[in-house]
Amino acid sequence: MLPIKTADIVVVGGGVMGASTAYHLALRGMKNIVLLEKEQFFGQGATGRCAGGVRYQFSTEVNVRLSLESLPMLERFKEETGQDVNYRQCGYVLVATNEEDAQAFKRNVELQNRLGVKTQLLSGDEVRARLPMMRFEDALAGTFNTRDGLVDPNSVVSGYISAAQRMGVTCLNQAEVRRVNVSGGKVTGVETAHGTIQTRSIVDAAGPWSAQIGRMAGVDLPVQPIRRQMFTTTPLPEAPADFPFVIDFAQSLYFHREGDGLLIGMSNPHENPGFDQNVDEDFELINLEAAIARMPLVEKAGRASHWAGLYEVTPDAHPIFGPTPVEGFFVVTGFSGHGFMHGPVAGKLMAEFILDGKFSTLDVSTLDLARFGEGRLIREYNVV
8 A cells, every 4th residue: 555645746767857947946935746667776777777977968958958967966975965975976988980970079069068068079099098998990089078987876766766865755666657647648656567546747757658658648758668778798808097098980989998898889770669677689789789889998808797687768859857747747858868967957847847847957949859740850869
């Protein structure tokens, strides 16, 4: 049985987006908040299966501004919540191997610099000098930002959950949503595996599963789950301690330090939408071959672990914030692989909108659900 029958607001999804939203609502003084997570533990969905990268390097102003607000929140995270999230500013190096990407990188760096982000544009020779252990004979250009890096996803979720609970938020595991009750175009409650909670406000923060929750409320969300997978290697002592997060952009192939080895991933351009989170062994071999071609050192290592997770992808690779046609049903979803890094500010923005009726920290009103029907898409180039 549920320990609570009514709530002022119910947040669906116990990953970074839901945890941040619940925390920031409580921080603003809101009471009687319930967070529902279908899994046994919080943050075991898309958040717990991501690569942990955080970066300022985006191609649209709104995404750069989201990073400008969110990443400093991760830097202050321990001071604010008491939880260390192991923010390692190893830097990101994005590498262009074709002229189209090289020109886009130049435009992106100009945008980022204009917004105060000190990303550097690198020549092909500078890329090769910076990455001597890799084979980038075909590199035409690159970008580098020293403040990009890595953060532990599970620590961020647990930090927000613990802080929210200290402020009185009820956080429930194994509480899968089975139905959203709507009457007269307004939210009236939510039914879970353990009972019903009456509420007039729901935040759909269910990530790759957000469209399913939306359908329960009669709201069509253009969010598709896309599988992404990665693996870690056994120790590679030859890999330098300051090895950056490297992205071979054209292949969507990436490398970063993970313990004493490397974490390596690659996007499958032929992946079909779906909820399968099993590792595709055939594609893993393609990933491994591409990784060895770029970094021959990888051939010396064994595989330590591998897993797959889901991106929540929208048609323009930008998130959806705010209201829907159903009164009291709000969404924060569709981050297309960038949700973890933007989760801190996204929760703060949702708290502002729900309590004040507007986004104050950053105006993300253009990232509304209505833009898809009105043709106001804003495409992100830096998708990996």
